[in-house]
Amino acid sequence: MTSVQRTLPTLRELLPDYCKAKKIKDSSKRRYESVLRVHFTDWQDRLVDVMSTPKFGEHCKQLGQTKGAAVVELIRGLIGALIRYINAVYGLKLASPFDRLASAGLLPDRAKPRPRLLQVESLPVWFAALDRLEQRPRAYLLVTLLTGMRKNEVRGLTRRDVDLHELVLTAPETKNGRSHSLPISEVLRSLLEPLCASLKPTDQVFSGVSADHAAQMAQRAGAPKFMLHDLRKLLATTGQKMGVTDAVMRRILNHTPPRTDVMYRHYVELTTTDVADGLSRIQGQLLHLCRMRDD
Template sequence: MAPAQAQLPTLREALAEYAKAKKVKASSLARYESVLRTHFADWFDKPVLALKDSAFGNHCHKFAQSKGAALVDLGRGIVGSILKYVGAVHGLDIRSPFVKLGAAGLMPDRPQPRARKLNESGLPEWFKAVDSLPAVQRDYLRLILLTGLRKNEGGDIKRKDVDLAGGVLVIPETKGNKPHSLPITEPVREILERRCDGLEVDARLFDGLSADHVTEMAKRAGAPAFTLHDLRKLLASVGARLGIGDAILRRILGHAPKRGDVLHRHYVSLCEADIADPLTQLQITLTM
């Protein structure tokens, strides 16, 4: 028998429980709350058992048919994850309406990855524009290209994350909720030394920089159209062209292997020294 409805968490509370249990980043939690508050407002403060009602299923159907593919995919993921959580923790058996809709062919196609705007042929023009920017913006963009870091990972680097003597750069918080580390290769050492000079241990290297604005600054200076994620994709593409193995590229980019890849999930472990030479080769190729 299911627990009494009064004892069950609301959808809002279940989201908070789920986020704490899964160590969801504050920025992601705020985004999830915004989606539920905006698009599932009538259920946000109701006990999760209300999500079993046909009215919620009808609402999910309308949501799936009227919103964009990316938003629907995000909403589907949030609702599905919370229902799996309350099923495991609170003993509720509530099937996500989105699963039923998908089985009936009533869900839109999954959103497609955005096409990359910047290619290797555009790098000389890109570098020319970037090198004309103020030092902070220039160093940030070069570092993102040469390391493949995500925009927030690069923007949030603190002085204490940079071990110049040991030659290691640490990213404490990542999309995968696991720390990531990279060797400080010669092509990026100059950038990090310049940015670390005179900083207190808790100071950010790129304090005050707007990651969302810096691409526009570069484009106004003459850079071809690009996104910050293009730089990450470009590093991966050049690495593949150079014949750098998947395991090393995943380690550079901080990507986890697929769940079924037992070899690379549980046996293969690469440290900073293992990727230093391939990463240096990649960086030299990008800057030629």
């Protein structure tokens, strides 16, 4: 039986196929579409094997030397992923020009994580400012702090994601594409139950709340400057200082273990019940830090 050679797609045509095959979220797909549209305007309607040409390599070199580290990382990651996909599906042997550029030292250093703006000693001032907000934005910020969920995961919660009977909170769409659940402690229940009282199953719990605007509202009310991701970092740092195990912290934060970590990728599976005690202790410590006052 002879194999049928597949007609190569253009870069523009390849992206939706790749996203479908890899089950990429719509938000990420739109971001990737923007990368091709903005940075590969003259290339996206050409066949994918154009990525093996010297001109394409030179274009990537220019991007690597003129764009910021974070943008270059995004572009490099997308082009590398597309090349690996087309090599597997279409039997090609293309190499990413960004890998060659990195080997030659022609790319900027990888972007460093942004430092945390909100420090532990500032939590009482931050917490006091939240008391000046309306119920929904206040609850949004506290739930973000006390769960360590990403801002859009909390913002996207619907009534059916909050099981007040089984006491389980579920974020169906997450960064790694897997549904993520956490136990609802008593403090979380006190925040979520009033908001859910009159909602239909598909209603959003934080309807009308803009994630970043909630942070801005808190700052206008007297909170120190902070990023919403700071709240996730604070939960992680607090858990680490308290000696909560790496396995429990990874489960709480919904972190995917490295490919080489066979133990946690294939063997260790923790449920919401398994992390309930650890998360409750972290929440208690965070609230204690929020309520502390200088003598």
